[in-house]
Each structure stands twice: as C-alpha cells, then as structure tokens.
Amino acid sequence: MRFLLPPVMGSVLELDTGAGTPLRTYITGDTLFRRDLERVVERCGPIDAMVVHLGGTRIAGMTVTMDDRQGVKLVHAIRPKVTTPIHFDDYKVFKSPREDFVARFTRDAAPGDLRLVDRGQTIPLTS
Template identity: 40%
Template sequence: MRLYISGDTLAYDGLDEITDHFPAADLAVLHLGGTRLPGGFVVTMDGVQGAELARRLDPRLVLPVHYGDYTVMRSPPSAFLAEADAIGLGDRIVHCGHGEHVRVPVDAGAAPEAY
C-alpha cells in the first residue's frame, strides 16, 4: 500500500514534486478543515484545496480526515465532497466518520469496507 499523508499543509505547486518521485499512491489521507487561526492564518486545506490536491496526486482512493476537530475549522466535509464530485473524483472518496473504522484493501479491485 502506497500512502500519501498530507498532514497540516496547504495545496501549492511545490506538492507536484510528490507525484514526480512517488506516482500512483493507493491512498491519499488529506487533512482538511480550512483551519483559520486568529489573524486569518490558514493552516489546513479547505474543501477546494483538498480536491485540487487529490486531482494533482491522482491516488486510487482519498480519505478526508481532521475536519471539524476544532472550532477554528471553517470548511465542512461537504465542501470537499461537493468539489471532489465536481471534478470527477467522487467515486474515489473513502467515507470514514469520526470514531469509525474502515479497511482499505491493497487490491485495486476491492472496495473499502467499514467495520
């Protein structure tokens, strides 16, 4: 399983280097939420940025995480899901809510399974 884990980052052109060195990730775990700290400083991707990064990385599956964990998060998961659908990535999203678990198979033909 080849993973990409974004951590708290923002989408920017420098991230394109990832696919140059590590193409075809099986799963991209994207930390979202559009976190805004006092003064307007943004430290996590919002829905639009997350979908754009997913498009650039072109992983087999995408797992959005870290949204809604703090009161400073301004972008709900619905914003990411709508944008991912709009750019044709909706069928790649792995849905796993807070406190839930999901198994992501290595086999490209198998679907993720909640447990």
C-alpha cells in the same frame, strides 16, 4: 504566519508484503496546497490512497490548513485511487466541513474513489 506556526510534513507510507506492488498511502498532514506537492508522485511513485487533512483552519484571517478547494486540487494533482478526508471538525477554527469537500470532489470530477470514515470506524484503503 511562518514564524508563528510549526513546520508541517506529509508522509508516504509503503506497505510491501512481497506479494506484488506495494501499497502507497500519502498522509498529507496539516498543510496547504502548493504546486511542489505534485513531486510526491515523482519521488514516491503512484499513490494508492491519500488521507487528506482538511478543515480550512483560519487564524488571524489567514488560511493555514487545506479547505475543500485546496483538498480537491491536491486530489487532482496526486490522482490517488482512494481519498479519505480527515481532521475537518476537531477545532472551532475549522471553516471547511467535510460536506464541502464531498460536494466539490463530486462537482469537480476528482479522480479515484472517495471513502468517508467516521471516528471509531475503519475502512479499506485498497481499491
């Protein structure tokens, strides 16, 4: 599948107002969980908020974006103060709805706060 799909990237955005420790937000992008994603914290420092792209996209029988299990695994690895799941119901190929992530987040005692946002809404990313 590597040859058929475009490369993906996540980003850490840092907001520094000069009034103390900057706010770090990790936006995962459409990716799969890999152990080397744990290096995000090593390279960037503690993450305040994580915007995690989900969906569990399956193409030709292969999962190509994180599902609920992988998403919660990433939350445990990154340990953000706030987690917001997005990008979970945009396409018919998505197989892992947000409700699955919410249930697993609670069941697996994921760290931090879970904040849900619907289209057109805003939420605070600070704890």
